Amino acid sequence: LAKTTQPISMDSYEGQEVNITCSHNNIATNDYITWYQQFPSQGPRFIIQGYKTKVTNEVASLFIPADRKSSTLSLPRVSLSDTAVYYCLVGAFYSGGYQKVTFGTGTKLQVIP
Amino acid sequence: DAGVTQSPTHLIKTRGQQVTLRCSPISGHKSVSWYQQVLGQGPQFIFQYYEKEERGRGNFPDRFSARQFPNYSSELNVNALLLGDSALYLCASSLVVGGGYTEAFFGQGTRLTVV
Numbered sequence: 001l002a003k004t005t006q007p008i009s010m011d012s013y014e015g016q017e018v019n020i021t022c023s024h025n026n027i028a029t030n031d032y033i034t035w036y037q038q039f040p041s042q043g044p045r046f047i048i049q050g051y052k053t054k055v056t057n058e059v060a061s062l063f064i065p066a067d068r069k070s071s072t073l074s075l076p077r078v079s080l081s082d083t084a085v086y087y088c089l090v091g092a093f094y095s096g097g098y099q100k101v102t103f104g105t106g107t108k109l110q111v112i113p
Numbered sequence: 114d115a116g117v118t119q120s121p122t123h124l125i126k127t128r129g130q131q132v133t134l135r136c137s138p139i140s141g142h143k144s145v146s147w148y149q150q151v152l153g154q155g156p157q158f159i160f161q162y163y164e165k166e167e168r169g170r171g172n173f174p175d176r177f178s179a180r181q182f183p184n185y186s187s188e189l190n191v192n193a194l195l196l197g198d199s200a201l202y203l204c205a206s207s208l209v210v211g212g213g214y215t216e217a218f219f220g221q222g223t224r225l226t227v228v
Binding site for chain 1: 154217218
């Protein structure tokens with residue numbers, strides 16, 4: 001299983017853009033990269049997923065370089081409600097429904113007023 | 114539509130006891146996965162079931178077992194509880210549509226405390 005490494009914590013002021021980088025040096029060819037957000041005592045919530053290059057949705061962007069050994073989650077103009085733990089996840093569901101995923105240690109983002 | 118539901122929400126057990134946790138996936142989702150999240154750490158994969166068959170198993174002892182029912186709900190059983198089994202147990206369901214990682218929807222979890 002691919003191992004992921006993220007910063008333990010980050011602080012940001014409200015309204016700023018936040019970039020969280022995840023390293024996954026031994027990512028497999030079939031692995032996707034997914035980011036989840038988790039609030040205390042709640043289950044993780046899907047933010048964004050990608051395989052290569054750049055993916056953007058209504059809440060975030062995901063940048064993946066050509067070698068796919070790292071990825072960067074970008075949160076535009078964070079608010080206090082974005083204070084949470086963000087997990088980088090690599091893995092894949094294969095055609096037979098087989099799952100092979102690894103959660104990282106998570107990055108605790110603290111948004112400051 | 115209801116999301117992933119887990120029961121009970123909280124549970125206190127004594128060392129050596131057995132516990133059963135339950136999960137109902139989102140309607141139409143046939144894949145259910147279980148995770149253990151110890152305080153301050155990321156979720157650790159325990160099991161995945163798809164179409165009632167075990168499709169993946171994490172690095173957990175045989176005290177942990179699971180099954181999936183015809184209606185795709187699932188149970189996680191833990192025997193001979195240890196203090197170290199105290200954690201948030203998360204269930205996730207997914208709509209598997211072929212290769213590639215699909216979005217997993219997580220329940221609120223069951224907080225298990227072993228005393």
